[in-house]
Amino acid sequence: xxxxxxxxxxxxxxxxxxxxxxxxxxxxxxxxxYNKALLRAAAELLPKDAVLEIFDLEGIxxxxxxxxDNLPERVRDFKTRIRAADAILIATxxxxxxxxxxxxxxxxxxxxxxxxxxxxxxxVAIMSASTGMMGGARAQYHLRQCFVFLDMHPINKPxxxxxxxxxxxxxxxxxxxxxxxxxxxxxxxNLVAWTTRLKEEPLC
Ligand code: FNR
Numbered sequence: 001x002x003x004x005x006x007x008x009x010x011x012x013x014x015x016x017x018x019x020x021x022x023x024x025x026x027x028x029x030x031x032x033x034y035n036k037a038l039l040r041a042a043a044e045l046l047p048k049d050a051v052l053e054i055f056d057l058e059g060i061x062x063x064x065x066x067x068x069d070n071l072p073e074r075v076r077d078f079k080t081r082i083r084a085a086d087a088i089l090i091a092t093x094x095x096x097x098x099x100x101x102x103x104x105x106x107x108x109x110x111x112x113x114x115x116x117x118x119x120x121x122x123x124v125a126i127m128s129a130s131t132g133m134m135g136g137a138r139a140q141y142h143l144r145q146c147f148v149f150l151d152m153h154p155i156n157k158p159x160x161x162x163x164x165x166x167x168x169x170x171x172x173x174x175x176x177x178x179x180x181x182x183x184x185x186x187x188x189x190n191l192v193a194w195t196t197r198l199k200e201e202p203l204c
Pocket of ligand 1: 036131
């Protein structure tokens with residue numbers, strides 16, 4: 001049986017008691033997604049001073065610039081949650097050596113209009129899982145390129161790249177391989193430390 005992540009969804013997320021609120025989402029809409037499984041593992045492996053909310057990109061329409069001054073409700077909700085979060089966690093597949101259209105579409109919506117780019121100054125961490133031998137590494141580098149224009153602050157290490165995902169994630173959608181769990185734990189620790197540092201000493 002799959003873990004229910006709905007309990008992790010809060011009403012918009014605010015830092016409480018010095019904790020770090022992380023908004024996580026997957027670049028896959030698939031119910032049995034390996035990348036959604038990485039997010040569920042992240043929820044289990046969080047440092048104790050962090051909270052993870054998970055947002056599903058289902059329902060975000062194709063980007064249309066005609067609508068950017070009157071955003072669809074689902075996009076407004078997404079932007080509100082990004083703004084409320086201290087940090088972002090993205091788990092994405094690689095499609096045709098790049099990021100899935102669903103993910104790029106969501107990124108584009110939340111970056112608009114330019115004076116209201118919700119990503120600006122957000123610390124961010126990436127994970128990827130793939131059925132293949134590269135584990136989504138090429139998608140991670142394309143995503144990092146987007147972060148430059150979006151003015152986000154990614155952490156570099158560890159690179160959580162999960163190759164041959166069916167060997168490490170079971171049919172219940174649980175990450176079973178201990179080394180992968182350890183990488184996710186380290187990634188989250190680094191994201192929380194980086195986010196705390198940026199809160200104390202903003203870059204601009
Ligand atoms: C893929 N897949 C894939 N894998 C990879 O390592 N490199 C790639 O370039 C691609 N390209 C690709 C394109 C498309 C359109 C699909 C549907 C799939 C395979 C991919 O790793 C696999 O389907 C994963 O299971 C997708 O992730 P989720 O949905 O399980 O999170």
